[in-house]
Amino acid sequence: MRKSSTWLAAGALALAGFAAHAQDWPTKAVIFLNPFPAGGGTDTFARPIAAKLTQSLGQSALIENQGGAGGTVGANNASKRAPDGYNWFFGAVHHTIAESLYTRLPYSLERDFEPLTIVAFVPNVVVVHPKHRDTLKSLKDLIAYAKANPGKLNYGSAGSGTTHHLSVELFKTMTQTQMVHVPYKGAGPLMVDLLAGQVDLAFDGMGTSSNQIRAGKLIPLAISSKVRNPVLPNVPTVEEAGVPGYEVRTWYAIWAIKGTPRPIINRMSKDVVAAINQPDLKKIWAEQGADAGGMPPEEMGRIVKSEIAKWAKVVKDAGAKIDN
Numbered sequence: 413m414r415k416s417s418t419w420l421a422a423g424a425l426a427l428a429g430f431a432a433h434a435q436d437w438p439t440k441a442v443i444f445l446n447p448f449p450a451g452g453g454t455d456t457f458a459r460p461i462a463a464k465l466t467q468s469l470g471q472s473a474l475i476e477n478q479g480g481a482g483g484t485v486g487a488n489n490a491s492k493r494a495p496d497g498y499n500w501f502f503g504a505v506h507h508t509i510a511e512s513l514y515t516r517l518p519y520s521l522e523r524d525f526e527p528l529t530i531v532a533f534v535p536n537v538v539v540v541h542p543k544h545r546d547t548l549k550s551l552k553d554l555i556a557y558a559k560a561n562p563g564k565l566n567y568g569s570a571g572s573g574t575t576h577h578l579s580v581e582l583f584k585t586m587t588q589t590q591m592v593h594v595p596y597k598g599a600g601p602l603m604v605d606l607l608a609g610q611v612d613l614a615f616d617g618m619g620t621s622s623n624q625i626r627a628g629k630l631i632p633l634a635i636s637s638k639v640r641n642p643v644l645p646n647v648p649t650v651e652e653a654g655v656p657g658y659e660v661r662t663w664y665a666i667w668a669i670k671g672t673p674r675p676i677i678n679r680m681s682k683d684v685v686a687a688i689n690q691p692d693l694k695k696i697w698a699e700q701g702a703d704a705g706g707m708p709p710e711e712m713g714r715i716v717k718s719e720i721a722k723w724a725k726v727v728k729d730a731g732a733k734i735d736n
Contacts, residue, residue, distance in 0.1 A: 447486025
């Protein structure tokens with residue numbers, strides 16, 4: 413009985429300590445590690461949220477970019493940081509793909525992190541450089557050309573294991589086509605070479621391609637989501653354009669480091685959801701063709717588990733593996 417009482421007392425003291433810590437939190441800047449270079453799709457949503465959190469938390473909310481290996485270098489770095497409420501991970505669906513694609517991943521998304529919320533769901537858009545405007549006028553043209561010229565077209569991605577990469581691998585499997593993968597260290601560097609015509613096409617996130625499409629610098633052939641997007645209402649879905657059953661969407665989310673006190677997770681969740689529901693952020697999301705998230709941590713956890721299983725099948729069917 414004495415031992416039980418001691419353990420209960422110790423537990424109560426620990427909980428009281430966490431509660432006091434959460435009450436005082438934050439007393440310094442809060443860091444969100446974005447595992448991709450600046451200028452990519454993650455930044456599109458992370459920076460406006462950080463600006464709002466700086467106001468609501470009363471301390472600076474800063475974005476730290478660290479690209480490499482499809483976002484896994486930064487994810488590994490984040491997983492090793494102190495779970496003190498001052499370190500957070502601003503990742504993406506790409507990290508659910510990495511769980512099966514990388515054979516020696518040095519961290520585990522479900523073991524080392526705790527879900528906070530998904531902040532945005534964004535469709536991918538199939539875009540080609542204008543140099544192909546005479547030959548690739550539609551997705552059917554792209555499929556026909558790729559079949560007739562296996563390996564001649566190349567496609568860029570934000571890194572191995574991102575949806576930019578696996579969405580094309582899924583497309584190749586479903587259309588029996590061959591294209592060459594050119595991975596970059598993020599969507600920003602990819603866009604530079606795509607605009608320069610160094611790569612032929614990409615299944616890019618709407619957040620980074622929409623402005624370039626409006627400017628006429630990229631040609632959209634199809635949207636990867638189940639339904640058309642109001643930002644590009646005249647662009648068909650991949651399914652409508654001739655690939656039945658095809659659907660891919662990118663999403664961006666925040667994770668806590670495993671062990672972060674629950675009261676702090678609850679406070680951050682509340683403030684992030686409040687931020688993405690403010691009118692100016694809703695406008696930014698709409699301009700990117702994005703749907704807002706904001707679900708509770710438990711629901712995000714179920715989505716993460718489902719996505720890990722979904723992409724494991726795509727990786728297996730495509731025969732894609734990366735030794736890291």
